[in-house]
Amino acid sequence: MNKRAEPLLAIEDLRVTFPGQSTPVIDGLSLTLDRGEVLALVGESGSGKSMTALSLMRLLPAGGTIAGGRIRFDGEDVLSMSDRQMNHVRGGRMAMLFQQPQAMLDPTSRVSTQIAEPLRLHRGLGRRAAMQRVLDLLRDVGIPDPAVRARSFSHELSGGMAQRVMIAAALSGDPDMLIADEPTTALDVTVQAQILRLIDEERRKRNLGTLLITHDLAVVAALADRVAVMYAGRIVEEGPVKAVLEAPQHPYTQALMRCSLLLSDKGGHLLSIPGSGAHARELSCGCRFHPRCSAASKHGIESRCMGSEPALAADQDGHMTRCWAVQAEKETAA
Numbered sequence: 001m002n003k004r005a006e007p008l009l010a011i012e013d014l015r016v017t018f019p020g021q022s023t024p025v026i027d028g029l030s031l032t033l034d035r036g037e038v039l040a041l042v043g044e045s046g047s048g049k050s051m052t053a054l055s056l057m058r059l060l061p062a063g064g065t066i067a068g069g070r071i072r073f074d075g076e077d078v079l080s081m082s083d084r085q086m087n088h089v090r091g092g093r094m095a096m097l098f099q100q101p102q103a104m105l106d107p108t109s110r111v112s113t114q115i116a117e118p119l120r121l122h123r124g125l126g127r128r129a130a131m132q133r134v135l136d137l138l139r140d141v142g143i144p145d146p147a148v149r150a151r152s153f154s155h156e157l158s159g160g161m162a163q164r165v166m167i168a169a170a171l172s173g174d175p176d177m178l179i180a181d182e183p184t185t186a187l188d189v190t191v192q193a194q195i196l197r198l199i200d201e202e203r204r205k206r207n208l209g210t211l212l213i214t215h216d217l218a219v220v221a222a223l224a225d226r227v228a229v230m231y232a233g234r235i236v237e238e239g240p241v242k243a244v245l246e247a248p249q250h251p252y253t254q255a256l257m258r259c260s261l262l263l264s265d266k267g268g269h270l271l272s273i274p275g276s277g278a279h280a281r282e283l284s285c286g287c288r289f290h291p292r293c294s295a296a297s298k299h300g301i302e303s304r305c306m307g308s309e310p311a312l313a314a315d316q317d318g319h320m321t322r323c324w325a326v327q328a329e330k331e332t333a334a
């Protein structure tokens, strides 16, 4: 296959399981991401966004297993890499930002050491060169007095400052892809905007493929090129941001949009959609959103919705939706 034609990241039919859970938490997920592109992943709590991100890094929590599918990154098969190769990828070409930057920093070592260590390990820089690079990176991410801050411990940093340090650490390996899992949810609103701007600037400068996990649809509208909507371990809608946000097709995406317009709660999570997705994965057949969907009865297609699960069907513009009602409407219009 021509490597140039391949996306930076291609996830195909990914399945993630945990012991004691009868159905996969990620079930047949396929996504692609190009260099320089921002793909937003949205969905309710528990829909599988973080498990998707952690699968890419092969950092699932204990018990989590990638039970099927393929992940190709820059033309290489991530799932068949040795642990050593994977460590190298994680410290370099693939970088991740988490919701709680303070928790990801080692409280016992100085900021400089934490950023310098991967530079020395993965890039073979000597001590002086690594320290110089640390100062440059801290300056790049907008840390004032980098030489002073480099000597700080994580508890001496504000949340925004800690996330800037995490961004510096992520950029230190000169990555091709950035995975940002709710990178600003724990921060004050004004700091959130600064951090998102910084991520976007670095993305442009470095042509970083970016997987942005967020509950904030305004952030999706401002930063993303494409958006994928997850429900109960599956993608239910995906497409160019403008198409999906201006004309959401799946009843679940429409409900997310209504909640987002109404407000978000203090914890920053989407207000809940009536009903629960908690047991949706356990439905033996049919559409997983069916127990919460009013569109099925409105269109008189309940037995179809309960009997089998629709596939993702695409428009000409690449807007894909997994819904019998949407497919029926398109058939009628055709």
Ligand SMILES: Nc1ncnc2c1ncn2[C@@H]1O[C@H](COP(=O)(O)OP(=O)(O)OP(=O)(O)O)[C@@H](O)[C@H]1O
Pocket (backbone or CB within 6 Å): 018, 025, 043, 044, 045, 046, 047, 048, 049, 050, 051, 052, 061, 062, 063
């Ligand atoms: N450590 C774990 N052990 C067993 N199951 C887990 C574990 N972590 C997550 N899960 C399962 O995986 C599902 C997806 O979790 P995930 O953390 O990916 O959700 P999320 O979409 O990131 O939610 P949030 O918006 O709250 O961060 C959960 O509903 C839960 O059933």
Ligand code: SF4
Pocket (backbone or CB within 6 Å): 250, 251, 252, 287, 288, 289, 290, 291, 293, 294, 295, 296, 305, 310, 322, 323, 324, 325, 326
């Ligand atoms: S397939 Fe049926 S139940 Fe599922 S979202 Fe569409 S209309 Fe609702």
Ligand SMILES: [Mg+2]
Pocket (backbone or CB within 6 Å): 049, 050, 051, 181
């Ligand atoms: Mg999560």
